[in-house]
Amino acid sequence: MALQSLDIKARSATTTPSPNVRIEGAGPVAKLIDISKCIGCKACQVACMEWNDLRDEVGTNVGVYDNPRDLTDQSWTVMRFSEVEVEQGRLEWLIRKDGCMHCADPGCLKACPSPGAIVQYSNGIVDFHEENCIGCGYCITGCPFNIPRISKKDNKAYKCTLCSDRVGVGLEPACVKTCPTGAIVFGSKVDMIHHAEGRITDLKERGYSNAALYDPKGVGGTHVMYVLQHGDKPELYANLPKDPNISPLVSxxxxxxxxxxxxxxxxxxxxxxxxxxxxxxxxxxxxxxxx
Amino acid sequence: MSKPIQRYTARERSNHWIVAIAFVLAGLSGLALFHPAFFFLTNLFGGGPWTRILHPFIGVVMFLFFMAMAARFWRLNHFTAADRQWMARIGDVIRNRDRGLPEIGKYNAGQKYLFWTMVVSIPLLLLSGIVVWQPWFAPYFPIWLLRIAVVVHALAAWIMILGIIVHVYAAIWVKGSVRAMTRGTVSEAWAKHHHRAWYREMTGK
Missing domain, CATH: 1.20.5 (Single alpha-helices involved in coiled-coils or other helix-helix interfaces)
Structure with a gap:
């Protein structure tokens, strides 16, 4: 649902300017996920369900910690567990909180044919307005991260809203509020980049010489960023794309x-x-x- | 002399018009989702979700009836030497300088090109359409294939719509043609002028 308190930067299938008269506030926001601090407790998944009133089906254990196995219309964020040996004999458990990256150049919004079904607020949040969604699935073709899911219940597309309803009234997203280790932090994008730099320096001192911030330029940067211990190999983290782009076919x-x-x-x-x-x-x- | 010549049977005419009606509906609903300038067309179908729901079913109807029609007219659309000569003089045809054009059969080269364009583009539309058909089939295909399918679908549809614009205009332009598809007959003079080889075949003259 449109938030009157947030300005709109871009609107799907719209060729005239979007409502944009308010004075630029705090500027773009970002959520920073520090994978080196994540313990895989899934409190963020629970907080997301709580705040957004979502309840996924209780599935079955398939031998890995991932539960649910994938994003759904009811699970807007999931922990993806990867067991990797970057160095021989040294097992690492990389746990990535997957969900919408809130691209600055959103492929979903570009592909969407329905006016106002996808909006990008001036603070960078990309939001689906399901009342305008027609269920065509074009957003799925546009997304470089395989995020949107069409609900079997109402044939509308759903994904992480970055808690736009909370951010719009000055609160942090539910997952950030609940994270017990401080692996997820939220603030202005500038502050988050600054915070990440400190974390990366720390990681490098501890031997992770390739530690880096994941803010991929191919999609104009993202408003959800990761601190990766192995910044040179994002694929290690459950196939996080190294250089994501809107597919040239979609363009x-x-x-x-x-x-x-x-x-x-x-x-x-x-x-x-x-x-x-x-x-x-x-x-x-x-x-x-x-x- | 003035006896009209039968060009299409009632079955052939019905078949053609089912395809035509389905084409118009599929075309309008498809354009609605192609460019925001056409999104208002969703109102004709009861809104965005209804447009998305109906479009593929209309498309399947168009495909099935088109294939039936294509089977009827397949043999008549093979190119001949006369067609190539006619095509070489397409400039004269467009300028209405018809004197001395070669004698052609039931269909001229332009009509045959349209036929084969449809024979290629309609099955492409069906196949690419199935791949992106929500919610029934699209979830079973990988995303890279969906991306190819949307581009193929848009291109095939565009070529088809352009072809049909030419087809409809040709029917308006060449006087005496529309009644072939509405009443089934053409005048002797029309047949003699535009499709003389077919005219000879039909009348023995």
Whole structure:
């Protein structure tokens, strides 16, 4: 649902300016997830369910800690557990809190055909407004992180809102509030980058020489960022993409071809009309006599 | 002399118009989801979700009836030497300088090109459409395939709509053609002028 207290920077399938008169407030926000501090307790999953009134099905144990196995319309965030040996004989348990990355250049919003079903607030949060969602699934094709899920209950797309309803009234997201180790922090994007730099220095001192901030430039940066111990190998973290981009196919489809092809159809109709009024119809002379 | 010549049977006409109606409905509902400028067309179908629900079913109807129609007209759409000569003079055809055009059969080269364009694009629309069909089939396909399918679907639809714009205009432009598909007959003069080889076949003259 639209939040009157937040300005809108971009709106799906809309070619005119979005409501944007308020003076820029605190600027872009960001959530920083420090994977080196995560203990995999899933309190953030619970907090997300609590705040958003979501209850996923109780599944079955399939031999790994991941539960639920994947994001769903009821699970907007899930812990993904990866057991890796970056160095021979040294097991590491990398636990990544997966969910919407809130891209600065959101592929879902670009692909969405329904006006106002996806909005990007001026603070950077990308939100789905389900009352405008038509259930086409185009957002799934647009997303470089495989995040949106269509509900079987109402055929609408759902994902993490970054608790836009909480942020809009000056609160931090529910997952941030509940995290017992301080692995998830929230604030202005500038502050979060600064905070991450401190963490990365610390990690480097402790031997993680490739520790880095994950704020991928291919999608214009994100408003959910990770501190990765192995910043050179994001794929280790349950296949976090190294260089995520909006697929060139989606850019082709919802980029230049969309207006050009529409124009082409219009031109074809005009060409026909002007051919008729210049060259004229093709008539057979005897036809009048025969009728 | 003035006896009209049968060009399409009632069954052929019905088949054509089912495809045509399905095309218009699928085209309008598809354009609605293609560019925001056309989104208002969703109102014709009861809103955005209804447009998304109905579009693929309309498409399947169009595909099935088109395949039936294609089977009827398949043999008549093979290209001949006369078609190539006719095509070489397409500029004259467009400028209504029809004198000395080669004698052609039931369909001219332009009609045949349209036929084969549809034969290629409609099955492509069906296949790519199934891949992105929510909520029934799309969840079973990988995302990379969905991305290919949306582009194929948009391109095939665009080519098809352009083809149909030309098709409809040609029917308006060439006087005496529309009644072939509405009443089933054309005048002798029309047949003789536009499709002389077919005219000879039909009348023995």
């Amino acid at each position: 082709l489809w919802k980029g230049v071809t969309k207006p050009l092809m529409s124009l082409g159809l219009g031109l074809a109709v005009f060409a026909g009309f002007f051919h008729y009024v210049t060259a004229g119809p093709k008539e057979v002379e005897e036809e009048e006599k025969t009728d």
